[in-house]
Amino acid sequence: MLTDIYKKIRNQERISPEEGLEVLQNAELLDLGDLANGIRFQKNPQPHVTFVIDSNPNYTNVCNIDCIFCAFYRHPGEEGVYTHSVNEMIQKFKESSDKGVTTILLQGGVNPALPFEYYLEMVSRTIKEVPQVHPHFFSTSEIIGMAEVSKLSIREVLQKLWEVGMRTIPGGGAEILSDKVKKKISSLKGTSEDWLNVMREAHRIGFKSTATMMYGHIETDEDIVIHLENVRKLQDEFHGFTAFVPWSFKPGNTPLEKIIPHYASSTRYLQMIAFSRIYLDNFQHIQGSWFSEGKKTGQIALHFGGDDFGGTLLEENVHAAANFVNKTNTDEVIDLIRESGFIPAQRTTLYEILRTYEQKMAA
């Protein structure tokens, strides 16, 4: 059976969920990597690996969704709770821009005290006052929160964000798009269809977004396939996803830590990267990150189907809240990509190449 499926994959034929599960559960890791790497070069023949110079600040950690995998959020009145003004955030963006950042990935908790105007002002002022950075703002949960607070529909909220200049949305908040899992780890966050619906409406308007997956907690292999099938189906509708970004659950300081005390292995990460590349036949980019599983594993992921190395992450607070800290800078990212045998290429949020680093820079 596996041999027949491999043949289909090599012939660039779509595999079914049943065939996907067979591959995920029974393929040897190196066979998976080999197949995924072949697809990577069919889709992206150049030996470039892209990266973006970015920062992931947060405007508030107030949240009323209480996901049990999250160490980041606080309730009002708790120690360490914060909400920054638009002025404070613009100042932060300017400082990032001065350091060469081109993408700001901005997310927060779902804070019901913030009016919709706060978000619109954040976008419009960023575009006007910090034009060097691209506002890659707000996860689906925050967008659903904006709809609740403003009494507008999801479509109307997205339309207004589009009108003030937003063009892309980060793909966070998907976790595992299988309701059996969602009910247990994020019961107040809504269903898989809620995430898919925000993305569908966004793509219909013209937004681009990433799609993500947080694995390594209570999900089964079947749930992974359901997740990828949901994402693949939506991509067939509008081709609005730029890239797929998997990462493992980080248990530190989360309620879920009591049940899942460790994060998934590097081997599982490589399997997720390769399997995503194989299953998501309508995605051009798969991100193998230096950040989420460590630099060495990130480098190996570039030989398992990944063609993007993620962002430089000048600021990151969500994983840090779970005691997972990993730092780099642009020069190191360039070196890591080179060491892996590829040509580093700085990209925009929309995966357009800004410059390539063909030659080693002088010391």
Ligand code: SF4
């Ligand atoms: S993951 Fe997001 S929505 Fe869930 S509790 Fe954390 S901040 Fe809130």
